[in-house]
Amino acid sequence: MSVNKFIITIEDNAEVFTCPPGRNVLKAMEQLGRKGIPVGCRGGGCGVCRVQVLDQGGYRTGKMSREQVPVEDEEKGICLACKLFPEGDLHLKVLGKWRKQFLTGTV
Protein backbone atom coordinates (compact mmCIF):
# COMPACT_ATOMS: atom_id res chain seq x y z
CA MET A 1 0.00 0.00 0.00
CA SER A 2 1.46 3.32 -0.93
CA VAL A 3 0.85 6.36 1.21
CA ASN A 4 0.33 9.45 -0.85
CA LYS A 5 2.33 12.40 0.44
CA PHE A 6 2.70 15.82 -1.07
CA ILE A 7 6.05 17.53 -1.52
CA ILE A 8 6.28 20.98 0.01
CA THR A 9 9.12 23.16 -1.25
CA ILE A 10 9.99 26.43 0.45
CA GLU A 11 11.51 28.83 -2.05
CA ASP A 12 13.47 31.09 0.26
CA ASN A 13 15.72 28.47 1.85
CA ALA A 14 15.23 25.49 -0.49
CA GLU A 15 13.77 23.45 2.38
CA VAL A 16 11.80 20.44 1.14
CA PHE A 17 9.57 18.18 3.22
CA THR A 18 6.52 15.98 2.79
CA CYS A 19 3.00 16.49 4.05
CA PRO A 20 0.36 13.74 4.18
CA PRO A 21 -3.21 14.51 3.10
CA GLY A 22 -5.32 16.05 5.84
CA ARG A 23 -2.37 17.52 7.75
CA ASN A 24 -1.52 21.20 7.74
CA VAL A 25 1.83 22.26 6.30
CA LEU A 26 3.14 23.78 9.54
CA LYS A 27 2.40 20.66 11.56
CA ALA A 28 4.02 18.45 8.89
CA MET A 29 7.15 20.64 9.05
CA GLU A 30 7.28 20.59 12.85
CA GLN A 31 6.70 16.84 13.11
CA LEU A 32 9.66 16.18 10.81
CA GLY A 33 11.81 18.52 12.88
CA ARG A 34 12.25 20.80 9.88
CA LYS A 35 12.44 24.57 9.89
CA GLY A 36 11.81 27.31 7.35
CA ILE A 37 8.38 28.66 8.28
CA PRO A 38 8.18 30.60 11.59
CA VAL A 39 5.86 28.91 14.09
CA GLY A 40 3.42 31.01 16.11
CA CYS A 41 0.04 30.11 17.64
CA ARG A 42 -0.72 27.21 15.23
CA GLY A 43 -4.39 28.29 15.31
CA GLY A 44 -4.79 30.68 12.38
CA GLY A 45 -4.73 33.70 14.66
CA CYS A 46 -1.33 35.39 14.94
CA GLY A 47 -0.11 35.50 11.32
CA VAL A 48 3.49 34.52 12.09
CA CYS A 49 3.40 31.58 9.63
CA ARG A 50 2.08 33.60 6.63
CA VAL A 51 3.07 32.05 3.34
CA GLN A 52 2.22 32.52 -0.33
CA VAL A 53 1.45 29.52 -2.49
CA LEU A 54 3.41 30.15 -5.71
CA ASP A 55 2.00 27.38 -7.87
CA GLN A 56 -1.42 25.83 -7.79
CA GLY A 57 -0.82 22.21 -6.88
CA GLY A 58 -4.18 22.47 -5.17
CA TYR A 59 -4.89 23.22 -1.55
CA ARG A 60 -7.63 24.14 0.88
CA THR A 61 -7.47 26.31 3.97
CA GLY A 62 -9.16 26.31 7.36
CA LYS A 63 -10.49 29.37 9.18
CA MET A 64 -7.87 32.11 9.43
CA SER A 65 -7.81 35.56 10.99
CA ARG A 66 -9.09 38.09 8.42
CA GLU A 67 -6.80 40.64 10.01
CA GLN A 68 -3.82 38.47 9.03
CA VAL A 69 -5.18 37.30 5.67
CA PRO A 70 -7.49 39.88 4.05
CA VAL A 71 -9.61 38.73 1.08
CA GLU A 72 -7.31 40.42 -1.46
CA ASP A 73 -4.32 38.53 -0.03
CA GLU A 74 -6.18 35.25 -0.02
CA GLU A 75 -6.88 35.74 -3.75
CA LYS A 76 -3.10 35.97 -4.31
CA GLY A 77 -2.57 32.59 -2.67
CA ILE A 78 -1.55 34.06 0.67
CA CYS A 79 -2.52 32.00 3.72
CA LEU A 80 -1.30 30.76 7.08
CA ALA A 81 0.73 27.55 6.95
CA CYS A 82 -1.03 26.24 10.09
CA LYS A 83 -4.32 26.29 8.17
CA LEU A 84 -2.93 25.21 4.77
CA PHE A 85 -3.93 21.68 3.73
CA PRO A 86 -2.21 20.59 0.47
CA GLU A 87 -4.06 18.62 -2.17
CA GLY A 88 -0.98 18.43 -4.38
CA ASP A 89 2.72 19.41 -4.32
CA LEU A 90 3.22 23.06 -3.33
CA HIS A 91 5.91 25.71 -3.71
CA LEU A 92 5.74 28.26 -0.91
CA LYS A 93 7.28 31.64 -0.23
CA VAL A 94 7.59 32.61 3.43
CA LEU A 95 6.04 36.02 4.21
CA GLY A 96 5.62 35.82 7.97
CA LYS A 97 8.31 36.87 10.35
CA TRP A 98 8.74 37.79 13.95
CA ARG A 99 7.40 41.24 14.55
CA LYS A 100 10.30 42.98 16.17
CA GLN A 101 9.35 44.94 19.21
CA PHE A 102 10.76 46.62 22.25
CA LEU A 103 12.70 43.68 23.62
CA THR A 104 14.73 42.95 20.52
CA GLY A 105 18.35 43.86 20.87
CA THR A 106 18.13 45.00 24.46
CA VAL A 107 20.23 42.20 25.89
Place this chain on the structure above:
Amino acid sequence: MSFAGVMRPGHAAIRVLDMEESLTYYTERLGLMKTDEDDQGRVYLKAWDELDCFSIVLREAPSPGIDYTGYKTCSRADRDELVGKLEDYGLEIEWIPEDELKGCGERARFQTPSGHLFELYAEKKQVGDGLGRLNPNPWPEGLKGMQVYRFDHVLLYGPKIIETTKIFTDVLGFDLTERVLSPEGEMNVSFVSCSNKAHDLAFVEYPEPNKLHHVSFMLMTWEEVLRAADIMSMHGISIDIGPTRHGITRGRTIYFFDPSGNRNEVFCGDYTWYPDREPITWTADELGKAIFYHDRKLNENFLSVVT
Protein backbone atom coordinates in the same frame (compact mmCIF):
# COMPACT_ATOMS: atom_id res chain seq x y z
CA MET B 1 -7.95 42.96 54.66
CA SER B 2 -10.62 45.44 53.78
CA PHE B 3 -11.48 45.58 50.12
CA ALA B 4 -12.74 48.74 48.51
CA GLY B 5 -12.96 50.09 45.00
CA VAL B 6 -12.11 47.57 42.28
CA MET B 7 -12.52 44.01 43.60
CA ARG B 8 -11.31 41.67 40.84
CA PRO B 9 -11.08 40.87 37.13
CA GLY B 10 -14.65 39.86 36.37
CA HIS B 11 -14.79 39.02 32.70
CA ALA B 12 -12.91 38.87 29.43
CA ALA B 13 -14.74 38.92 26.09
CA ILE B 14 -12.79 36.82 23.61
CA ARG B 15 -13.18 36.57 19.83
CA VAL B 16 -12.90 33.11 18.31
CA LEU B 17 -12.90 31.92 14.71
CA ASP B 18 -15.13 28.86 15.20
CA MET B 19 -17.59 28.67 18.08
CA GLU B 20 -18.16 24.93 18.10
CA GLU B 21 -14.46 24.07 18.15
CA SER B 22 -13.79 26.79 20.74
CA LEU B 23 -16.57 25.66 23.01
CA THR B 24 -15.21 22.11 23.10
CA TYR B 25 -11.81 23.54 24.01
CA TYR B 26 -13.02 25.94 26.73
CA THR B 27 -15.38 23.42 28.36
CA GLU B 28 -13.86 19.95 27.83
CA ARG B 29 -10.18 20.97 27.96
CA LEU B 30 -9.91 24.05 30.19
CA GLY B 31 -12.87 22.85 32.23
CA LEU B 32 -15.05 25.97 32.17
CA MET B 33 -18.81 25.52 32.37
CA LYS B 34 -21.25 26.97 29.85
CA THR B 35 -23.82 28.97 31.76
CA ASP B 36 -25.73 30.78 29.01
CA GLU B 37 -25.84 32.06 25.45
CA ASP B 38 -27.62 35.01 23.86
CA ASP B 39 -29.38 35.99 20.65
CA GLN B 40 -26.11 37.45 19.30
CA GLY B 41 -24.60 33.97 19.48
CA ARG B 42 -22.32 34.86 22.35
CA VAL B 43 -21.57 32.05 24.79
CA TYR B 44 -21.09 32.63 28.53
CA LEU B 45 -18.73 30.53 30.63
CA LYS B 46 -17.53 30.35 34.21
CA ALA B 47 -14.88 28.43 36.13
CA TRP B 48 -16.12 26.11 38.86
CA ASP B 49 -14.87 28.15 41.83
CA GLU B 50 -16.49 31.37 40.59
CA LEU B 51 -19.90 32.30 41.92
CA ASP B 52 -20.88 34.93 39.34
CA CYS B 53 -22.75 33.69 36.27
CA PHE B 54 -19.89 34.22 33.79
CA SER B 55 -16.25 35.25 33.53
CA ILE B 56 -15.53 34.46 29.88
CA VAL B 57 -17.69 35.49 26.93
CA LEU B 58 -16.94 34.00 23.53
CA ARG B 59 -17.99 35.68 20.28
CA GLU B 60 -17.44 34.21 16.84
CA ALA B 61 -15.65 36.77 14.66
CA PRO B 62 -13.43 36.99 11.55
CA SER B 63 -10.30 37.69 13.66
CA PRO B 64 -9.38 36.45 17.15
CA GLY B 65 -8.38 38.73 20.04
CA ILE B 66 -10.02 40.46 22.97
CA ASP B 67 -13.07 42.77 22.81
CA TYR B 68 -12.92 44.06 26.41
CA THR B 69 -12.01 43.19 29.99
CA GLY B 70 -14.40 43.86 32.87
CA TYR B 71 -13.57 44.55 36.52
CA LYS B 72 -16.08 44.16 39.31
CA THR B 73 -16.22 46.85 41.97
CA CYS B 74 -17.11 46.23 45.61
CA SER B 75 -20.30 48.27 45.37
CA ARG B 76 -22.28 50.46 43.02
CA ALA B 77 -21.15 53.50 45.01
CA ASP B 78 -17.51 52.47 44.46
CA ARG B 79 -18.17 52.07 40.74
CA ASP B 80 -19.77 55.47 40.46
CA GLU B 81 -17.01 57.14 42.45
CA LEU B 82 -14.35 55.54 40.22
CA VAL B 83 -16.26 56.49 37.06
CA GLY B 84 -16.31 60.09 38.31
CA LYS B 85 -12.55 59.95 38.81
CA LEU B 86 -12.03 58.53 35.32
CA GLU B 87 -14.10 61.39 33.86
CA ASP B 88 -12.16 63.96 35.89
CA TYR B 89 -8.98 62.39 34.51
CA GLY B 90 -10.28 63.14 31.01
CA LEU B 91 -11.52 59.73 29.93
CA GLU B 92 -14.77 59.30 28.06
CA ILE B 93 -17.24 56.83 29.57
CA GLU B 94 -19.69 54.78 27.55
CA TRP B 95 -22.51 53.26 29.60
CA ILE B 96 -23.54 49.77 28.53
CA PRO B 97 -27.05 48.96 29.80
CA GLU B 98 -27.86 46.26 32.31
CA ASP B 99 -28.27 42.80 30.77
CA GLU B 100 -26.52 43.73 27.50
CA LEU B 101 -24.39 40.87 28.78
CA LYS B 102 -26.98 38.56 30.31
CA GLY B 103 -26.93 38.71 34.09
CA CYS B 104 -24.51 41.65 34.30
CA GLY B 105 -25.42 45.05 35.70
CA GLU B 106 -24.73 48.36 33.99
CA ARG B 107 -21.13 48.63 32.77
CA ALA B 108 -19.03 51.79 32.46
CA ARG B 109 -16.69 51.32 29.51
CA PHE B 110 -13.54 53.32 28.77
CA GLN B 111 -10.57 53.03 26.42
CA THR B 112 -6.93 53.20 27.52
CA PRO B 113 -4.13 54.81 25.46
CA SER B 114 -2.98 51.24 24.71
CA GLY B 115 -6.18 50.86 22.66
CA HIS B 116 -7.91 48.40 25.00
CA LEU B 117 -11.50 48.60 26.24
CA PHE B 118 -12.14 48.14 29.96
CA GLU B 119 -15.36 48.07 31.93
CA LEU B 120 -16.31 48.65 35.55
CA TYR B 121 -19.48 47.05 36.86
CA ALA B 122 -20.87 46.40 40.32
CA GLU B 123 -23.41 43.63 39.89
CA LYS B 124 -23.55 40.24 38.30
CA LYS B 125 -26.05 37.49 38.95
CA GLN B 126 -24.61 34.77 41.16
CA VAL B 127 -25.24 31.16 40.22
CA GLY B 128 -22.87 29.67 42.79
CA ASP B 129 -20.36 26.86 42.59
CA GLY B 130 -22.76 23.99 43.20
CA LEU B 131 -21.38 23.52 46.72
CA GLY B 132 -23.41 26.12 48.55
CA ARG B 133 -22.38 28.38 51.40
CA LEU B 134 -23.49 26.10 54.24
CA ASN B 135 -21.15 23.26 55.25
CA PRO B 136 -19.85 22.93 51.67
CA ASN B 137 -17.70 20.17 50.20
CA PRO B 138 -14.25 21.34 49.02
CA TRP B 139 -14.86 20.75 45.31
CA PRO B 140 -17.64 19.56 43.06
CA GLU B 141 -17.54 16.18 41.33
CA GLY B 142 -17.70 15.83 37.57
CA LEU B 143 -15.19 18.56 36.66
CA LYS B 144 -13.60 18.35 33.23
CA GLY B 145 -10.16 18.80 31.69
CA MET B 146 -7.73 21.11 33.46
CA GLN B 147 -10.38 22.03 36.04
CA VAL B 148 -9.31 25.68 36.26
CA TYR B 149 -10.50 27.42 39.45
CA ARG B 150 -11.02 30.92 38.11
CA PHE B 151 -10.30 33.48 35.42
CA ASP B 152 -7.35 35.29 36.94
CA HIS B 153 -5.95 38.10 34.76
CA VAL B 154 -5.09 39.25 31.24
CA LEU B 155 -1.79 40.47 29.80
CA LEU B 156 -2.30 43.04 27.04
CA TYR B 157 0.06 44.48 24.41
CA GLY B 158 -0.21 48.03 23.13
CA PRO B 159 1.41 51.47 22.93
CA LYS B 160 1.73 54.06 25.74
CA ILE B 161 1.70 51.60 28.62
CA ILE B 162 3.16 54.14 31.06
CA GLU B 163 0.08 56.36 30.56
CA THR B 164 -2.19 53.33 30.54
CA THR B 165 -0.75 51.92 33.76
CA LYS B 166 -1.18 55.34 35.44
CA ILE B 167 -4.96 55.11 34.90
CA PHE B 168 -5.01 51.92 36.95
CA THR B 169 -2.60 53.04 39.68
CA ASP B 170 -3.43 56.77 40.01
CA VAL B 171 -7.16 56.71 39.27
CA LEU B 172 -8.52 53.24 39.99
CA GLY B 173 -6.38 52.49 43.04
CA PHE B 174 -4.41 49.50 41.75
CA ASP B 175 -0.88 48.92 43.07
CA LEU B 176 2.10 48.56 40.74
CA THR B 177 3.58 45.22 41.87
CA GLU B 178 6.31 44.61 39.28
CA ARG B 179 7.81 46.39 36.29
CA VAL B 180 10.50 45.92 33.66
CA LEU B 181 12.75 48.80 32.69
CA SER B 182 14.22 49.26 29.21
CA PRO B 183 17.97 49.95 28.87
CA GLU B 184 16.96 53.64 28.78
CA GLY B 185 15.24 53.20 32.15
CA GLU B 186 11.68 53.51 30.87
CA MET B 187 8.98 51.13 32.12
CA ASN B 188 7.96 48.85 29.24
CA VAL B 189 6.23 46.07 31.17
CA SER B 190 3.88 46.65 34.12
CA PHE B 191 2.03 44.35 36.51
CA VAL B 192 -0.76 45.83 38.63
CA SER B 193 -2.97 44.45 41.41
CA CYS B 194 -6.35 45.55 42.78
CA SER B 195 -6.25 42.85 45.47
CA ASN B 196 -3.52 40.95 47.23
CA LYS B 197 -2.64 38.86 44.19
CA ALA B 198 0.71 39.52 42.50
CA HIS B 199 -1.20 40.65 39.41
CA ASP B 200 -4.75 41.35 38.30
CA LEU B 201 -3.65 42.90 34.98
CA ALA B 202 -0.43 43.39 33.02
CA PHE B 203 0.76 45.45 30.06
CA VAL B 204 3.66 45.19 27.62
CA GLU B 205 4.71 48.09 25.39
CA TYR B 206 4.07 47.23 21.73
CA PRO B 207 3.55 49.37 18.62
CA GLU B 208 0.16 47.90 17.60
CA PRO B 209 -2.81 48.87 19.79
CA ASN B 210 -5.41 46.62 21.41
CA LYS B 211 -3.52 43.33 21.28
CA LEU B 212 -4.04 40.29 23.51
CA HIS B 213 -1.04 38.40 24.83
CA HIS B 214 -2.88 35.99 27.09
CA VAL B 215 -5.92 35.21 29.22
CA SER B 216 -4.91 33.44 32.42
CA PHE B 217 -6.67 30.90 34.61
CA MET B 218 -5.63 29.83 38.09
CA LEU B 219 -4.72 26.39 39.36
CA MET B 220 -3.59 25.57 42.90
CA THR B 221 -0.60 23.27 42.56
CA TRP B 222 2.39 22.47 40.36
CA GLU B 223 0.96 18.96 39.94
CA GLU B 224 -2.19 20.49 38.47
CA VAL B 225 -0.07 22.55 36.04
CA LEU B 226 1.72 19.36 34.96
CA ARG B 227 -1.61 17.57 34.56
CA ALA B 228 -2.87 20.49 32.42
CA ALA B 229 0.18 19.99 30.19
CA ASP B 230 -0.70 16.27 29.89
CA ILE B 231 -4.21 17.21 28.75
CA MET B 232 -2.70 19.52 26.11
CA SER B 233 -0.65 16.68 24.64
CA MET B 234 -3.57 14.24 24.84
CA HIS B 235 -5.66 16.56 22.70
CA GLY B 236 -3.05 18.14 20.41
CA ILE B 237 -3.41 21.60 21.96
CA SER B 238 -0.72 24.01 20.75
CA ILE B 239 1.79 24.58 23.61
CA ASP B 240 3.79 27.80 23.62
CA ILE B 241 6.17 27.21 26.55
CA GLY B 242 6.27 25.32 29.82
CA PRO B 243 5.59 23.99 32.35
CA THR B 244 8.15 26.38 33.82
CA ARG B 245 8.68 29.18 36.34
CA HIS B 246 8.36 32.95 35.96
CA GLY B 247 10.81 35.26 37.71
CA ILE B 248 8.16 37.99 37.52
CA THR B 249 5.32 37.10 39.96
CA ARG B 250 7.09 33.74 40.77
CA GLY B 251 4.23 31.96 39.00
CA ARG B 252 4.57 28.31 37.97
CA THR B 253 3.07 28.28 34.54
CA ILE B 254 2.33 26.85 31.13
CA TYR B 255 1.28 28.84 28.05
CA PHE B 256 -0.78 27.43 25.20
CA PHE B 257 -3.21 28.54 22.52
CA ASP B 258 -6.95 28.20 22.07
CA PRO B 259 -8.10 26.88 18.65
CA SER B 260 -8.15 30.45 17.25
CA GLY B 261 -4.62 31.30 18.37
CA ASN B 262 -5.51 33.30 21.48
CA ARG B 263 -2.85 32.52 24.10
CA ASN B 264 -4.01 31.09 27.42
CA GLU B 265 -2.11 30.43 30.62
CA VAL B 266 -2.75 28.17 33.58
CA PHE B 267 -0.57 28.89 36.57
CA CYS B 268 -0.23 28.44 40.30
CA GLY B 269 1.75 29.84 43.15
CA ASP B 270 2.35 33.55 42.87
CA TYR B 271 2.97 35.49 46.10
CA THR B 272 0.67 37.50 48.33
CA TRP B 273 0.77 41.21 47.61
CA TYR B 274 0.38 43.77 50.38
CA PRO B 275 0.22 47.50 49.67
CA ASP B 276 3.15 48.27 51.99
CA ARG B 277 5.55 46.56 49.56
CA GLU B 278 7.74 48.40 47.09
CA PRO B 279 7.19 47.32 43.47
CA ILE B 280 9.73 44.78 42.17
CA THR B 281 11.91 46.06 39.32
CA TRP B 282 13.52 43.95 36.61
CA THR B 283 16.26 45.32 34.38
CA ALA B 284 16.72 44.63 30.67
CA ASP B 285 19.95 42.67 31.21
CA GLU B 286 18.12 40.15 33.44
CA LEU B 287 14.97 40.02 31.35
CA GLY B 288 15.40 36.42 30.21
CA LYS B 289 15.37 35.22 33.81
CA ALA B 290 12.55 37.59 34.73
CA ILE B 291 10.29 36.01 32.14
CA PHE B 292 11.36 32.35 32.21
CA TYR B 293 13.45 31.71 35.29
CA HIS B 294 14.93 28.40 34.10
CA ASP B 295 15.52 29.14 30.40
CA ARG B 296 17.10 32.49 31.28
CA LYS B 297 16.86 33.70 27.69
CA LEU B 298 14.38 35.67 25.66
CA ASN B 299 11.80 33.62 23.81
CA GLU B 300 10.84 35.34 20.57
CA ASN B 301 7.62 33.37 20.14
CA PHE B 302 6.39 34.21 23.64
CA LEU B 303 7.33 37.85 23.23
CA SER B 304 5.92 38.56 19.81
CA VAL B 305 2.96 36.25 19.08
CA VAL B 306 -0.26 38.11 19.89
CA THR B 307 -3.86 38.24 18.64
